[in-house]
Amino acid sequence: MRDYRSESAELRRVCADLLDRDAVQCIVAWTEGEDRPRVRETLIEKGRADLIQKIVWSPFCTTSNITFLKKNKAALAGRKLGLVVKDCDLAALNVLLQEHFIKREDVVTIGARCDGLAEADQFPRPQGADFPITSDAEGVSVGQERRRWEDFGFTACTTCAYDYMRPDHLIGEYGRKKGVPEWKHLARVLAQGPDGRREHYAPIFDACIRCYACREVCPVCACVECAIDPGERAITPRTAPAEKACAPQWASRERRLSENAVYLLTRTMHMAGRCIRCGWCERSCPVGLPLMELLDLSYDAAKRIYGYEAGRDPAAPPFLASYAEADPDDEGAGH
Amino acid sequence: MSLIRIPAARMDKALGELGWRVMAPSGSGRKGKYVEVGAGGRLPRECGDHTKPAAPPKSIIFPNNELMLAYELGVKGEIAVKEADHSMGMTVLYGTPPCDTASFHVLDSALLGDIPEPGYAKKRESFGVIGMACSRQDRYCLCTSVGRSPRSTEGADLMVYPDGDDLVVRKLSGRLEKLWAKLEQGASRVSEDELKALEIEFDFRVENFPFDAGRLAGTLRKGFDSPYWKEFSERCVSCGICTFLCPTCHCFDISDAAADELNGRRVRTWDTCQFPEFTGETSAHNPRKEKWARQRQRVLHKFLYHFQNQGHMMCTGCGRCIRYCPVDINIAEGVMKLGGMK
Numbered sequence: 001m002r003d004y005r006s007e008s009a010e011l012r013r014v015c016a017d018l019l020d021r022d023a024v025q026c027i028v029a030w031t032e033g034e035d036r037p038r039v040r041e042t043l044i045e046k047g048r049a050d051l052i053q054k055i056v057w058s059p060f061c062t063t064s065n066i067t068f069l070k071k072n073k074a075a076l077a078g079r080k081l082g083l084v085v086k087d088c089d090l091a092a093l094n095v096l097l098q099e100h101f102i103k104r105e106d107v108v109t110i111g112a113r114c115d116g117l118a119e120a121d122q123f124p125r126p127q128g129a130d131f132p133i134t135s136d137a138e139g140v141s142v143g144q145e146r147r148r149w150e151d152f153g154f155t156a157c158t159t160c161a162y163d164y165m166r167p168d169h170l171i172g173e174y175g176r177k178k179g180v181p182e183w184k185h186l187a188r189v190l191a192q193g194p195d196g197r198r199e200h201y202a203p204i205f206d207a208c209i210r211c212y213a214c215r216e217v218c219p220v221c222a223c224v225e226c227a228i229d230p231g232e233r234a235i236t237p238r239t240a241p242a243e244k245a246c247a248p249q250w251a252s253r254e255r256r257l258s259e260n261a262v263y264l265l266t267r268t269m270h271m272a273g274r275c276i277r278c279g280w281c282e283r284s285c286p287v288g289l290p291l292m293e294l295l296d297l298s299y300d301a302a303k304r305i306y307g308y309e310a311g312r313d314p315a316a317p318p319f320l321a322s323y324a325e326a327d328p329d330d331e332g333a334g335h
Numbered sequence: 336m337s338l339i340r341i342p343a344a345r346m347d348k349a350l351g352e353l354g355w356r357v358m359a360p361s362g363s364g365r366k367g368k369y370v371e372v373g374a375g376g377r378l379p380r381e382c383g384d385h386t387k388p389a390a391p392p393k394s395i396i397f398p399n400n401e402l403m404l405a406y407e408l409g410v411k412g413e414i415a416v417k418e419a420d421h422s423m424g425m426t427v428l429y430g431t432p433p434c435d436t437a438s439f440h441v442l443d444s445a446l447l448g449d450i451p452e453p454g455y456a457k458k459r460e461s462f463g464v465i466g467m468a469c470s471r472q473d474r475y476c477l478c479t480s481v482g483r484s485p486r487s488t489e490g491a492d493l494m495v496y497p498d499g500d501d502l503v504v505r506k507l508s509g510r511l512e513k514l515w516a517k518l519e520q521g522a523s524r525v526s527e528d529e530l531k532a533l534e535i536e537f538d539f540r541v542e543n544f545p546f547d548a549g550r551l552a553g554t555l556r557k558g559f560d561s562p563y564w565k566e567f568s569e570r571c572v573s574c575g576i577c578t579f580l581c582p583t584c585h586c587f588d589i590s591d592a593a594a595d596e597l598n599g600r601r602v603r604t605w606d607t608c609q610f611p612e613f614t615g616e617t618s619a620h621n622p623r624k625e626k627w628a629r630q631r632q633r634v635l636h637k638f639l640y641h642f643q644n645q646g647h648m649m650c651t652g653c654g655r656c657i658r659y660c661p662v663d664i665n666i667a668e669g670v671m672k673l674g675g676m677k
Contacts, residue, residue: 033663033665034665034668035474035657035663035665038663039663040570040662040663041569041570041662042569042570043569063570063661063662063663067572068570071570071571071572071573072569121364121474121658124474125474209390209399209575209579209605210399210575210604211574211575211576211579211607212574212575212610213572213574213575213576213661215574216572216573216574217572217574217661217662235615235617235619236619237618237619239619241617244617252590252592252593252602253588253590253592253602253604254400254592254600254602254604255399255400255604255605256400259592280661283661284574284576284661285365286365286389286390286576286579286580286659287365287389287390288364288365288366288389
């Protein structure tokens with residue numbers, strides 16, 4: 001059985017030590033918030049003993065400190081940064097390293113071994129400040145409350161296969177056997193042929209409300225301008241009016257099946273070899289869309305057809321930007 | 336008298352006879368929705384027997400995607416414009432919790448003001464709300480912190496208080512007169528005192544976030560330049576969850592979608608102050624370029640500006656923005672910190 005209170009204490013020691021000896025200038029870690037056992041990403045500077053005391057690691061660390069890095073890149077630039085990460089976060093960091101989003105020498109990783117994630121909302125709010133969080137092969141406990149891993153419906157976690165990540169500093173040991181990526185859900189969809197697939201995916205596209213949470217929480221969705229909804233379009237005072245007026249509009253703002261499909265499918269395609277299956281998009285989706293059923297299509301294609309595993313090797317060329325003589329041609333690659 | 340007691344089944348029957356479209360909360364959380372209760376479908380018997388659906392009811396009369404007009408360019412260069420028909424068959428919302436019920440009062444104050452929004456105004460004409468007193472709270476509820484309560488009738492045309500197999504019904508507007516006439520026939524009258532005894536079940540304070548928003552408004556005004564906004568929004572990812580799921584957020588964008596060179600549609604879609612380009616100007620200037628400024632706008636619009644302009648809080652206390660925020664940004668926590676309560 002894993003005891004996350006003692007693992008958190010160890011994590012706090014490691015973080016405090018890194019800051020004390022100036023191995024890093026600041027650390028992005030999960031800290032305990034007001035809504036226990038929910039946690040939040042927090043930037044911790046040297047000397048903030050108050051925040052270091054709040055650092056936690058538990059299955060409720062469902063967010064990603066890599067996304068925090070992505071979202072605060074300008075503010076963090078030029079600083080030696082400590083990042084508290086779990087297995088899939090390390091894979092996401094590998095993708096960003098491949099794409100030169102950040103330099104390896106600028107980050108120190110403090111990795112926690114992850115057995116899967118849990119949803120705080122499924123537990124009553126624990127009373128008092130000190131409550132045990134434990135887990136074993138079957139499930140998670142907060143105080144006396146217990147839930148099974150399957151209860152949370154986190155498909156990315158129940159099929160997570162990460163067991164090979166090597167962070168700079170390591171916290172904890174695995175307490176359960178890792179899963180294998182299963183594609184049962186995909187096999188079912190792919191076996192249906194184009195019409196069946198359209199029927200399967202149309203309600204998903206139709207229900208999307210275009211809040212873009214899937215894109216924003218994604219640790220590797222790091223484009224400065226998104227082709228679909230250029231929310232952060234790089235307009236400067238020198239941008240010519242014609243350029244602004246003629247920016248291509250691949251999908252209109254209409255929230256209808258066709259336009260939503262362009263958004264979600266473009267994201268799926270662009271995620272080939274980049275999606276590391278952390279599943280945060282699916283966990284965040286406010287209308288409960290099974291987004292892994294889309295993203296796994298491209299993860300599966302990259303792995304099965306090209307033998308490329310996203311996020312595995314930071315020195316490998318980015319999947320969509322590389323070519324090898326031995327790559328199968330379109331015919332061989334076709335679904 | 337506008338207070339009656341009826342067997343709950345009479346409500347189903349009366350609504351069925353009228354042939355109106357009836358929408359009710361169904362399911363909970365992310366999978367929950369306000370859905371049409373078809374003929375023979377069962378209306379919810381109590382409020383709070385499930386978590387509120389994540390999707391708020393505003394989309395019924397304030398849809399995320401609304402056609403405003405379609406245009407067509409003729410061969411001689413003439414432009415034919417066809418305005419959209421916003422009329423809607425009579426629709427009632429049944430069994431909404433007081434937080435969602437109140438949202439229509441807030442939306443009315445914003446969209447039916449000096450310049451009514453045509454699409455909303457038209458649909459509002461054939462739309463009524465039957466609220467239901469709420470007997471349960473979940474971990475994110477905050478209605479009593481924002482000047483409302485599990486039994487407040489704000490925004491309701493009829494208010495329903497479940498009492499065993501019966502319903503006590505209060506009439507609050509003339510909007511659902513036809514339904515009221517059917518319910519009233521042969522119904523027993525209820526005195527205000529009797530209702531008071533019944534209301535005890537729905538008379539409780541929600542203690543998740545112990546503050547009184549009305550009293551904090553002045554302090555919030557002083558907090559406009561507070562350095563806390565940066566801390567509050569540090570982990571914000573600028574998605575649209577908090578505002579799209581908010582039952583009262585009503586910002587929209589108008590854009591043209593060209594079908595081809597000759598045809599196109601003008602549509603209105605939800606927009607949000609949390610998207611970076613929301614306040615982007617063509618000159619490239621953006622007054623709310625930073626996410627802390629955008630979060631400040633969201634919080635102060637809910638808890639200060641709207642309150643100053645309309646006299647009621649824009650937040651109805653449903654708690655959706657807190658529950659579904661992917662990074663645990665908590666508007667109640669923010670208001671309490673800025674109000675000096677923490």
